[in-house]
Amino acid sequence: MVRDRARGGEPMKRSWSTGSDIFVELLVRAGIERTFAVTGGAVMDFVDALEAHPGLELQCFQTEQGAAWAAMGYTQVTGKLCAVTATSGPGATNFITPLSDALRDNIPLLVVTGQVARSARNTDAFQEIDITVIAASVAKKVVYLERMEDAAEVLADAIRVAFDGRPGPVLIDFPKDLQQQACAPLPPRAPAVVKAKPRSAPSGLEEVVDSLRHAERPVIIAGRGVVIAQARSELLALLEAAPIPVVHTLPGKAALSSTHPHCHGMIGMHGFYVPNWIVDNADLVISLGSRFDDRITGDTKRFAPNARRLIHFDIAQEQVQKVMPERKLGVVGHLKETLGAFASLLEGKGLRFTQWHERIAAVRKEYPSTYKEQPGTLQxxxxxxxxxxxxxxxxxxxxxxxxxxxxxxxxxxxxxxxxxxxxxxxxxxxxxxxxxxxxxxxxxxxxxxxxxxxxxxxxxxxxxxxxxxxxxxxxxxxxxxxxxxxxxxxxxxxxxxxxxxxxxxxxxxxxxxxxxxxxxxxxxxxxxxxxxxxxxxxxxxxxxxxxxxxxxxxxxxxTPYEDCLPLIPSGKSFKEIML
CATH class of the missing domain: 3.40.50.970 (Thiamin diphosphate (ThDP)-binding fold, Pyr/PP domains)
Structure with a gap:
């Protein structure tokens, strides 16, 4: 509760009708249940309103980065958006690294930064910085809120953008005078009308099925997109229809249980020998929600050299085109839908790949996924x-x-x-x-x-x-x-x-x-x-x-220092793996 020095430090009674109160109510109406914060001068009114609202839980952190990454952890395990807020200037700039992280790893994040009053804008006021310019390259959308009349539309659009396509972060810069502005109460909440976004039927699946039917040594690369799209059950259904060996990226580890018989571990720079060998010898590579980034591919000219085709399932066409587009067949759409449709098309096709599994088992015996033990040492x-x-x-x-x-x-x-x-x-x-x-x-x-x-x-x-x-x-x-x-x-x-x-x-x-x-x-x-x-x-x-x-x-x-092995040096290929 804010204290009024002119009245001898007695607490002021809340009006419940400031811009801060209106914005918080809009958050609650949008379904946001939690906000993480680090308080400060340009955001105190907003934080005060967050703490006061009975429909929202506020959690304060020690650092702005900590608050933002905590919000990302919350969202990744619930699928729900968590707002995070901090003051202007250094508080806002401390969000840049988590914003960049959320953008790269496709995590929805709503950042609300405090800002100096509009009358002090562009005057070099204390802790004034144009965070919308700084954050523009690391967020899907940035908005400077100029009028409270626009708040509902700005917030709704920001949340839509955070989840649309490849998910990611958005930022709203909230001036202090708007936080304090007297506002009329919001009208009663109208019943929500949710319109399903039309989605076109995935194209290219018949060609993918045909490629798989002609393959002898296929492999699936499971990326984080499987988890983001909540498509783990669809992946299991696919493996029931066609038992294809699966390797995973670093962030895709949770796409498939480690104990699943077709899970062979992490691919890439620090992946074990066997999963990297599988990709190197595969004649068809099917990527599910993975970026084909450099830590996976190494030298792109020598990546999966035996694969006739790289199949790339992704929600965004531009992601398919970023790396090795000349080798790819893209299947663009929401992975839960495209993967489910793919699994259905494979039912009854009789694909087993028995010889391929036997060959992998033989390589696993020769190159077990383990480490050199040092008896008596806490490795x-x-x-x-x-x-x-x-x-x-x-x-x-x-x-x-x-x-x-x-x-x-x-x-x-x-x-x-x-x-x-x-x-x-x-x-x-x-x-x-x-x-x-x-x-x-x-x-x-x-x-x-x-x-x-x-x-x-x-x-x-x-x-x-x-x-x-x-x-x-x-x-x-x-x-x-x-x-x-x-x-x-x-x-x-x-x-x-x-x-x-x-x-x-x-x-x-x-x-x-x-x-x-x-x-x-x-x-x-x-x-x-x-x-x-x-x-x-x-x-x-x-x-x-x-x-x-x-x-x-x-x-x-x-623990002792040890080399983190295996290692495929940067820009190299599986042929240069260090064991």
Missing amino acids: AQLVLEQLNAAVRAHRAKSGQRVIFTTEVGSHQMWASQYLELQPGDEFLTSAGLGCMGSGLPLALGAQIANPDALVICIAGDGSLRFSEAELETAWERALPVKVLLFNNDGYGIVRMWNNHFYEGRKTGVIKQGKQWTTLARGNGFTDGHVDRVESPAALRGVLDRAVAHRGPHFLEMV
């Missing part, structure tokens, strides 16, 4: 294997949904390689932009969205430095996120590249001296919520206790 891969066992045992008792998030670095790659996902589990990670500092707030947002879920953030000591402030949010709000920190004294992947390609120089990659358990305690975590493990002997007991614990838990794993 990150061993920790993840033991975590899988602890989660399986806990899930059998609790039936909890499990959501994994990761920070960015070698731990992220090991998590995608070794974590075991069951049907319905989620895997959230910054993939396209690779933002350090994203994993912890993603976990907080996912936990807020699913209070009863087991949410585990896999982090590295290099990356967590960028989001450690949000440990306070976890403790302050009693969010039972488990933070599993791998401490190998620095930036593991960059250190590996230095070792192999920069004559072993370690410029800026060694990070030592931070007392992580002390940091956790300094952010509120008490002794029963903090553990440090240095050897394998104590590992399983600590993991069992942490996953069963219904409060926040911080676990530091003191």
Whole structure:
């Protein structure tokens, strides 16, 4: 509640009819249930109205980036839009990296920034900056709100754009004088009339079916688009009709259960030998909601050299045209619909690919997806294997949904390689932009969205430095996120590249001296919520206790530096894979 200094600091009574109140009511009427915020001078009126509205939950964070990534975590596991807000100037510019991340990874995000009063615009006022210009290249739409009369239309259009086509972020800049402006109350809410957006029938499917019928060695690349489109059941139906080997991208890990018999793991720069071998030897590649980015393809001239065709399912034609368009047949449309139609067309066709599966099984025996063990050493891969066992045992008792998030670095790659996902589990990670500092707030947002879920953030000591402030949010709000920190004294992947390609120089990659358990305690975590493990002997007991614990838990794993293998060096092909 705002205090009026002229009246001796007594609280002012709310009028419930300011521009802030109207905008908040519009948010609620649009179906938004939660808002994440960092308050500040140019947004205080709006935050005050957010806190006061009985139909909306407000959660404050320590950093603007943390609030935005938490909103992205919330949206990814619910499918619902979460608004995020902060003040003008540095508060607004702190949103740029999460906005870029949301755009690259196709996550709907509504950002509302405070702005100086319209009368102070373009005067170099305190904390004035034109965020609409800065954010224009990293958001699907940016709008400076000039009149409250336009607010309903501006908000409705922004939300539509956030979900239309390839989802992504939008930004509305909200001047302070409009936040304070006296406004007439909104009329009673009219019954919503939802008009289904007409969608054209997918074209090209008959040609895809014909290509598959003539293929002997097909492979499916499952991308994040399968999850975004809520098409996991359609993928299962497709595999029932035609048991095609499946590999996944880093963000597409949750598209298919790790235990599914046709799931062969992650493709690309840090993918295991077998999934990369499958793509290299396939005669038909079918991509479902994947970008064909450089971390997957490497040298595009040598990518999938035996494939006669690359089939690209995507919601946007322009995405199909970005990489290797001359080799592609595009199937453009919403993946839930196109994949469902594709599965239906394959029913009864008798496609089995038996010899192909047998050949893959033989290669798997020769090149198992594993790591070089160091007996008595607390390796990150061993920790993840033991975590899988602890989660399986806990899930059998609790039936909890499990959501994994990761920070960015070698731990992220090991998590995608070794974590075991069951049907319905989620895997959230910054993939396209690779933002350090994203994993912890993603976990907080996912936990807020699913209070009863087991949410585990896999982090590295290099990356967590960028989001450690949000440990306070976890403790302050009693969010039972488990933070599993791998401490190998620095930036593991960059250190590996230095070792192999920069004559072993370690410029800026060694990070030592931070007392992580002390940091956790300094952010509120008490002794029963903090553990440090240095050897394998104590590992399983600590993991069992942490996953069963219904409060926040911080676990530091003191792991050695290791190369993050396999590795296909940038711009190279499967033929140059380092094992």
